[in-house]
Amino acid sequence: MSGQIQRSASIVIGANGATPSNSLSISPTTTVQSxxxxxxRAxxxxxxxxxxxxxxxxxxSKFFHALPQDSDLTSQEEVAVVDGHGEKIKGIREVLAxxxxxxxxxxxxxxxKSxxxxxxxxxRILPSGIGHTxxxxxxxxxxxxxxSYLICEDSDERKNVKSVSQLAHSLCTDSLGDSSLVRVYWxxxxxxxxxxxxxxxxxxxxDVSPNLDSWIDRHCLDADVFVLVANSESTLMLTEKNFFFKVxxxxxxxxxxVLNNRWDASANExxxxxxxxxxxxxxxVDFLVDELKVCxxxxxxxQRVFFVSAKEVLQARINEFxxxxxxxxxVADGFHSRYFEFQDFERKFxxxxxxxxxxxxxxxHTKRGKxxxxxxxxxxxxxxxxxxxKKATKGQSRREVLDHLDFTEKQLQLVTVEMKDKICKMVEEVEHKVSxxxxxxxxxxxxxVDEFHAPFHSEPLVLQVYKKELHNHVEACLGSNLRARLSTALAMNMEQSQKEMxxxxxxxxxxxxxxxxxxxxPRREPFEVLYRLNCDNLCADFTEDIEFRFSFGLTALMQRFMGRGKPAPWVINNYAESIPRPLGSQGGISAQIVPQGNDDWSVLSRIAIASITSQGTMGGLLLAGFMMKTVGWRLIFATGVVYGGLYLYERLTWTNKAKERTFKRQYVDHATRKLRLIVDxxxxxxxxxVQQELSSTFARLCHLVDGTMNEMQNEIKQLEVELRALEEVATGAKVLRNKANYLVGELDRFDNSYLTRGE
Incomplete structure (x- = not known):
């Protein structure tokens, strides 16, 4: 039974109560733990x-190697120390095994000894006998x-145990040297x-070898107990003492x-x-206490000295087997006492x-492990x-970045509301000023228009060029005047607003x-508003009326006295609709509205023509005769002379200059109406x-803030990743630290249980 040695002795008693030496027997009846x-167990x-x-x-070691290489949490020296500990523990385990x-x-x-x-x-395993064996x-x-087998030194070959007598016996020719080691596995x-x-x-x-020092170095330094087998037939020799002095x-x-062997010889005396x-x-005892000083x-x-007979014990145990x-x-007298003393040696040993x-x-090993x-x-x-x-520092940085991000978001919201209100107010102000x-x-x-000077002629081609240049002149002058009145103040307001923004x-x-x-x-040029009037397209439907019309003609008089406040015939022609439209064609010929009074004929000529060309000719003659009879022909003649003189005067003064003045007056009226339509x-x-410029500037600035906020958000995410990594490192380090405390405690308990218990 493993871990137990059965040692007990029973003495077979004779009939007369004596204890004959030839009836001694040892029977394993009591189990004692070794x-x-x-x-x-240790x-x-x-x-x-x-x-x-x-x-x-x-x-x-794995934990350290799993840490980022660029981490400043640990050093290469610490990693090397932990890796070195792994090699040390591996060596200790091999030694412990x-x-x-x-x-x-x-x-x-x-x-x-054998x-x-x-x-x-x-x-009988080891060679024994007379002489040096x-x-x-x-x-x-x-x-x-x-x-059961044996292995010689510097060899892995397994040999039969019976060959130990040949290898280790000094009388064999194939025997090994005195410092060699043969391992016998039993x-x-x-x-x-x-x-x-x-x-x-x-x-x-x-006493037969001079290599005592090499023996001690090779085979004794790791021995736990030394057994000196002495011959009880002689006293303790100096050779034996010198060897243990060296040990x-x-x-x-x-x-x-110390075993005083062959004590069975004492039975003879x-x-x-x-x-x-x-x-x-x-x-x-003097040797152990006073000379060697091991007790x-x-x-x-x-308690370390015994008197035995190994030969008797070996034979008894072979018989028992x-x-x-x-x-x-x-068997010599006193066998049982020598046998029990050998057992006592084994127990104390x-x-x-x-x-x-x-x-x-x-x-x-325990100390090294600790x-x-x-x-x-x-x-x-x-x-x-x-x-x-580092986790605390990163956590503080994360809180600071979060607070800064929250503050920036709120500030951006407030600034956005303020800037929107400011832009709206400035836009309304600009709109009012421009209007x-x-x-x-x-x-x-x-x-x-009067400041415009260019060759004027009523020819259609020349007139088209004149109108185009007049459009450009009016547009340029209006834009220049508007810029002169608004640009400086507007630019200053814009610059101030952008600066504040x-x-x-x-x-x-x-x-x-x-x-x-x-x-x-900062801009290379100040902001300038573009006034897109586009007079060329705006007044593209302008149609001038520079034909001669007598001021005292019937049409003019009727318009003067009966239609005061109505637009001139050319105005009616131009503004009948906002966009001139052709009338429906009859017979494939397009007809235009012919304004009344386009001719400058006198009343008389109109009556005459009407009399000639109409069916009411007789009525006209009757009317003329009636008037002559009523007012007289002299008055009619004088009136006709004056009327004709006026007509002739106006006809003669209807020059190219007069036509230009009429053209410009008509153009001013037309352009005024058109421009008033586009004021709003x-x-x-x-x-x-202005709104686009300010909004664009504010948007670019907000884009920078958004970029900064994105960077802060990315920084927060990065800090959170680092915090999680640091939390894992801290948790892992804490677990390993606690595991180290547990292992140190285990080694302390082992120390208390096995190393210091018997002290």
Whole structure:
């Protein structure tokens, strides 16, 4: 049963109540837990802990390598430290996996070292016999697969265990050197010691080799217990003492047990048994306490000295394995006491080696593990502090940007409302001023037309050129006059408004963009309103009437006395409709409205023609005769002479200049009417230009603010991403820090449970 060694003794009592030596038998009736299990449990526990430590260091290394390369949260030195810890933990785990309780047996040649080991293994495995038998170091350890084999040094070849006699026996020609090591793997079910991670090392005699220093360096520095097998037939030799002096110089207080073997020889001289025993015990205790100084008290040293017969114990255990009484064969008196003392040695040896191995094997690893985990924890703590501090800074920056963004949005809304009101007021003001100025200029249109000087002729082609130039003149003069009256004040108002607009908006921009915002306003030329009158198209339907008309003609008189206030015939012709339209054609010939009174005939001529051409000729003659009879022919003649003189005068004064004056007067009347129709349109157009200019400037400024707000929003998003990343880093660092605290606690509990419990 694993982890348990069955050791009990039952003495077969004879019929007479005596205890004959040949009836002694050992039967496994009581189960006692081996002290070696402390080491086994400690080894399993510390391996489990370091398994968690290895996973933890691996997680920490992955965590560091997952951080952005350009991050200032950690340094390359810290990453290198954590990666280095991973290699250290890996090495410690490999050592822990190989760690075992090592017992090294030393003594002079033929003192029975190999026999003692065979007795503990319960079978003859190592070569033993008369003389110098063991020629090299033999290490016996448990076989994991239950097989028995051996492996020579510097070789992986498995050999049969029977060949150990050839390899390790000094009498064989193929034997190895005295510093060589042969590993013998023996099934653990055949030896409870090997089951509990104990390794037994046999050595050549220390009195036949000069290589003691190399022995110690190669095979003794990691031993937990040293067993000096002495020959009880002689006293403790100087050779044995010198060897352990060398061991003590390299190891601090090695655990030494002394077996006085071949104590069965004392049965031949029973009268000197106690004296010899006391003599050996005294000298051995003096060596351990006073000379070697590995025991603090003599009582402690006495517990390390035993008087045994390994040969008897080996034979008894072989008999026990065969199922025969253990005392079968030639057995000297006092066998049972020597047998139980050997068992007592094994028990105390197990307690000592378990305690020593736990302390020597695991104490250093535990301290290194604490240092590694604590170092990693400190790195995580520093990382957590840096991540938390940076997170707080980023959070503050995010709040500041959010506040600035909110303030900018509200300010932009207020400025937008104010600027809209201001633009609307300015547009209304511009519209009013343009309307008033244009109306004033229309009233002065006759002056502008009179200022126009160009060759005038009634020929149609010349007249068309004259009208075109007159259109251009009127349009240019009106535009020039309007600009003279409005542009300066308008430009100043525009500049002031744009400046105020810029100052209000750029106050919301960061310092590096304020100059960019100010650069939107200064212009190479001041703003100027374009007055699009387009007189050429506006007066395209103007049709002049420069034919001669007698002022005292019948038509003129009738218009003067009967139609006062009505437009002139040429006006009727031009304004009958806003756009001249042809009348319907008859017989394919288009007819135009012929204005009344277009001819300048006198009344008499009209009467005469009417008399001749109409059917009322007789009526006209009768009317003429009636008038002559009534007023007299002299008065009629005088009136006709005067009337004719007036007609002749007007006819003679109807020159090209008179025609031009008439043309200009008609043009002024026509243009005045047309221009008054577009006063509202022109003023609205000018105000729209102003509105477009101001709105465009404000839009460009707002675009800068929008860009700044977009940048702030992007900055907020970037800060949120960084905050999430920092939160993940802080959380990860906190988890790893807490895991380090847990592992340090586990190592402390292991220390309290296994390392300091027995102190």
């Amino acid at each position: 002290p070696l299990q402390i080491f086994v 080894k399993k526990r510390i391996n489990d802990i370091f398994g968690e430590v290895e996973i933890y260091i691996g997680d920490a 190989r760690d075992h309780m090592k017992v090294a047996f030393f003594g002079r040649t033929s003192n029975g 026999t003692v080991i065979n007795s503990m293994l319960r079978e 063991t020629n090299c170091f033999i290490q016996v350890e448990g076989s994991e697969n239950g097989e 099934p653990t079910d055949k030896c409870p010691l090997l089951r509990d991670d104990v390794v037994l090392v046999d050595s050549p005699g220390i 003590s110089a390299r190891l601090s207080k090695p655990n030494v047990f 029973p009268e000197y048994l106690e004296e010899v025993r006391k003599q050996h015990l005294l000298r051995t 603090a008290t003599r009582t402690e040293a006495e 065969k199922g025969v009484p253990i005392n079968t064969g030639m 197990e307690e000592c080696i378990s305690k020593s191995a736990v302390r020597t094997k695991f104490d250093h 240092a590694i985990v604590s170092d990693t924890r400190n790195v995580m703590e520093a990382l957590l502090e840096r991540a938390s501090a 008033k100025a244009l109306s004033d200029e229309i009233r002065r249109l006759s002056v502008l 810029t100052e209000r908006v750029t106050s919301m921009l960061p310092a590096e963009k304020k100059q960019l915002g100010l650069g939107l306003i 349109l022109t003023s609205a157009n000018c105000s729209h230009q």
